[in-house]
Amino acid sequence: MAPTPIAEAALELASARKDILRIATAGSVDDGKSTLIGRLLYDSKAVFEDQYEAVERASAGGDYVNLALLTDGLRAEREQGITIDVAYRYFATPRRTFIMADTPGHVQYTRNMVTGASTADLAIVLVDARKGMLEQSRRHAFLASLLRVPHLVVAVNKMDLVDWSEQTYEAIRDEFTSFAAKLNVPDLTVIPISALHGDNVVTRSSASPWYDGPSLLHHLEHVHVASDRNLVDTRFPVQFVIRPQSDAYHDYRGYAGTVASGVLRPGDEVQVLPSGLTTTIAAIDGPRGPVDEAFAPMSVTVRLTDDLDVSRGDLICRPANAPRVSQDIDAMVSWMADTELRPGQRLAVKHTTRSVRAVVKELQYRLDVNTLHRDTEAPGLGLNDIGRVRLRTTQPLFVDDYARNRVTGRFILIDEATNSTVGAGMLSTGS
Amino acid sequence: MTTPDYRLSQLETLEAESIHMMREVVAELERPVLLFSGGKDSIVMLELARKAFAPARIPFPVMHVDTGLNFPDVLEFRDRRVTELGVHLIVASVPDAIARGTVREEPNGSRNRIQTPVLLDAVEKHGFTALFGGARRDEDKARAKERVFSFRDEFGQWDPKNQRPELWDLYNGRIHLGESIRVFPLSNWTELDIWQYIAVENIAIPSLYLAAEREVVERQGMLYAVNEFISPREGEEVRRETVRYRTVGDANLTAAVLSTATTVEEVIAEIAVTRMTERGATRGDDKVSDAAMEDRKKEGYF
Numbered sequence: 223m224a225p226t227p228i229a230e231a232a233l234e235l236a237s238a239r240k241d242i243l244r245i246a247t248a249g250s251v252d253d254g255k256s257t258l259i260g261r262l263l264y265d266s267k268a269v270f271e272d273q274y275e276a277v278e279r280a281s282a283g284g285d286y287v288n289l290a291l292l293t294d295g296l297r298a299e300r301e302q303g304i305t306i307d308v309a310y311r312y313f314a315t316p317r318r319t320f321i322m323a324d325t326p327g328h329v330q331y332t333r334n335m336v337t338g339a340s341t342a343d344l345a346i347v348l349v350d351a352r353k354g355m356l357e358q359s360r361r362h363a364f365l366a367s368l369l370r371v372p373h374l375v376v377a378v379n380k381m382d383l384v385d386w387s388e389q390t391y392e393a394i395r396d397e398f399t400s401f402a403a404k405l406n407v408p409d410l411t412v413i414p415i416s417a418l419h420g421d422n423v424v425t426r427s428s429a430s431p432w433y434d435g436p437s438l439l440h441h442l443e444h445v446h447v448a449s450d451r452n453l454v455d456t457r458f459p460v461q462f463v464i465r466p467q468s469d470a471y472h473d474y475r476g477y478a479g480t481v482a483s484g485v486l487r488p489g490d491e492v493q494v495l496p497s498g499l500t501t502t503i504a505a506i507d508g509p510r511g512p513v514d515e516a517f518a519p520m521s522v523t524v525r526l527t528d529d530l531d532v533s534r535g536d537l538i539c540r541p542a543n544a545p546r547v548s549q550d551i552d553a554m555v556s557w558m559a560d561t562e563l564r565p566g567q568r569l570a571v572k573h574t575t576r577s578v579r580a581v582v583k584e585l586q587y588r589l590d591v592n593t594l595h596r597d598t599e600a601p602g603l604g605l606n607d608i609g610r611v612r613l614r615t616t617q618p619l620f621v622d623d624y625a626r627n628r629v630t631g632r633f634i635l636i637d638e639a640t641n642s643t644v645g646a647g648m649l650s651t652g653s
Numbered sequence: 654m655t656t657p658d659y660r661l662s663q664l665e666t667l668e669a670e671s672i673h674m675m676r677e678v679v680a681e682l683e684r685p686v687l688l689f690s691g692g693k694d695s696i697v698m699l700e701l702a703r704k705a706f707a708p709a710r711i712p713f714p715v716m717h718v719d720t721g722l723n724f725p726d727v728l729e730f731r732d733r734r735v736t737e738l739g740v741h742l743i744v745a746s747v748p749d750a751i752a753r754g755t756v757r758e759e760p761n762g763s764r765n766r767i768q769t770p771v772l773l774d775a776v777e778k779h780g781f782t783a784l785f786g787g788a789r790r791d792e793d794k795a796r797a798k799e800r801v802f803s804f805r806d807e808f809g810q811w812d813p814k815n816q817r818p819e820l821w822d823l824y825n826g827r828i829h830l831g832e833s834i835r836v837f838p839l840s841n842w843t844e845l846d847i848w849q850y851i852a853v854e855n856i857a858i859p860s861l862y863l864a865a866e867r868e869v870v871e872r873q874g875m876l877y878a879v880n881e882f883i884s885p886r887e888g889e890e891v892r893r894e895t896v897r898y899r900t901v902g903d904a905n906l907t908a909a910v911l912s913t914a915t916t917v918e919e920v921i922a923e924i925a926v927t928r929m930t931e932r933g934a935t936r937g938d939d940k941v942s943d944a945a946m947e948d949r950k951k952e953g954y955f
Binding site for chain 2: 240241242307308309310311312314319321333334336337340341448451453461462464465466467468470471474478479480485507509510517519520521534558570572573575628629632633634636641642643646
């Protein structure tokens with residue numbers, strides 16, 4: 223049977239070779255974040271009929287179908303009408319596939335927002351047009367910049383409630399632009415929208431003739447992310463040693479891992495840390511057999527020419543371009559535990575595939591994420607605080623600044639008594 | 654495989670991410686096990702495990718929580734696949750647990766809920782500390798909230814309001830004795846991704862996933878194939894329809910959908926235009942309430 227035209231179109235949409243854009247959204251409790259996501263999912267046909275029916279039933283009595291109910295997944299969230307934890311959503315257009323981390327906006331759940339933003343290529347901060355930039359909007363923009371999310375979108379929502387006033391939009395845009403100038407925001411886009419009615423979400427709206435920028439979805443589809451990755455500094459943290467010990471692969475010894483940055487090719491001269499020994503890459507095995515080159519985020523297995531002692535936690539790089547080998551770690555830390563981080567405290571550190579212990583040598587300052595004021599007198603970091611910390615580790619780590627390398631510049635802190643993840647760290651040598 | 658601009662396709666990206674997760678588990682946790690039912694998601698997960706450790710064998714066993722209500726076709730597939738890969742299969746049997754009296758049959762005939770204690774008993778008996786599950790975040794609202802490394806206390810319970818923060822791909826696999834981690838390597842895959850991967854990689858699947866003429870009865874708007882677990886009830890008319898299965902759960906509760914898709918490519922074309930989520934369309938057991946999955950997960954369900 224010949225496929226119907228719609229099936230053909232659907233197959234084309236499904237089979238196209240596309241890339242993935244990872245998005246994190248953040249907004250205050252009533253900014254309409256969940257409504258916006260519901261709108262994107264609904265208008266891009268990612269919402270299925272039975273989900274929509276369940277939401278229609280649940281929002282009976284209101285004037286509109288409550289699209290927010292599509293995303294708030296936990297019972298407590300639906301009852302309280304808030305987002306507590308990150309929810310991941312998936313939708314696709316013919317150009318791109320999107321993974322959206324829908325994160326809570328409330329200060330109490332900052333750690334969940336950091337979780338959602340950690341993997342994002344692009345962050346959407348929602349602002350209520352009637353309220354303008356609030357403390358929360360500043361915090362969200364700051365967190366996105368702290369985590370080096372390369373692209374920031376400010377969606378000025380509820381424009382219908384300010385009669386699509388160009389002045390209101392411009393005031394918010396200008397205020398945000400000057401705030402962003404103080405942060406590391408390489409790419410800022412400000413879009414006026416109404417999530418409830420769908421204006422400027424998927425298509426440009428006639429309600430804003432004065433706005434000549436893209437719709438939100440158009441921007442998400444076209445934002446250029448290829449240059450966000452580091453293809454220069456070769457970093458390959460060894461994750462696992464593969465030794466089949468079978469007759470067919472008697473002498474096989476491969477170093478499995480995920481390429482952090484740079485490009486690896488058979489024949490490349492490489493250095494292994496911490497030993498410092500050099501050798502060459504004999505072969506690289508990918509999921510479908512040998513490959514000519516490997517780059518981030520490929521998971522491959524590297525075979526070396528010489529029989530060296532290499533194990534998990536070691537790092538393969540180029541001899542002329544090695545990361546810093548250090549036990550003294552300066553980093554911005556986002557603290558996620560109820561108990562305070564304090565100087566003298568001992569913690570476990572997981573950095574790439576390397577796990578070490580560390581002591582907090584110094585808290586240099588606690589940052590007020592709303593004013594960016596540095597409090598050098600702060601005795602510790604409480605839940606959801608961010609500060610600059612110096613650690614001394616038991617073993618050296620192989621590090622780069624987070625600004626240069628998002629993989630070798632990051633780590634998590636683990637409480638050794640509870641085994642909880644209690645902090646996220648981003649290395650920086652500057653101040 | 655490689656592209657001039659050094660970018661991976663969505664499937665290559667998802668594959669790399671899943672392989673990373675699986676290697677991380679084997680490096681950090683002592684006794685992992687992979688839950689394998691013979692369903693399409695666990696088939697893809699097992700294929701990813703093969704790739705993650707090739708040319709070595711998969712370094713952990715697989716386990717099937719057998720409700721005793723499986724489609725024979727799927728069981729046969731399960732056994733064939735584990736033999737091909739040379740992995741050890743552990744079967745945790747719900748009928749055995751019923752016979753021993755450790756769980757009791759539910760009045761509605763669903764063994765969905767009572768699989769959980771059987772799973773937890775098997776985990777304890779074998780001392781497993783990490784369990785790979787094929788759940789995807791796009792399946793359900795509660796699953797959309799799940800971490801990749803999802804911590805479980807010594808009772809196997811999930812605490813959705815107090816999950817460990819999960820930053821980047823730095824997974825925290827640390828646990829105390831008796832606790833465990835559920836790991837979901839397919840977290841970021843959608844139903845369509847799974848099917849595309851099956852097509853692109855030419856992965857074998859049980860024949861139930863493809864359309865064939867089958868004898869069916871209609872119950873509450875859903876079509877159930879007549880088999881050893883489903884007999885027509887009084888007043889139900891048996892008719893022949895061309896149907897396939899979108900999911901393969903228990904044979905007494907999994908409905909089929911009308912379909913003409915006899916190849917994986919045709920299934921993809923149908924799924925791409927379909928407007929009903931796979932669980933809503935085919936699982937009698939998930940229709941109970943908005944929070945049905947959340948409640949079961951808290952108890953230790955996958």
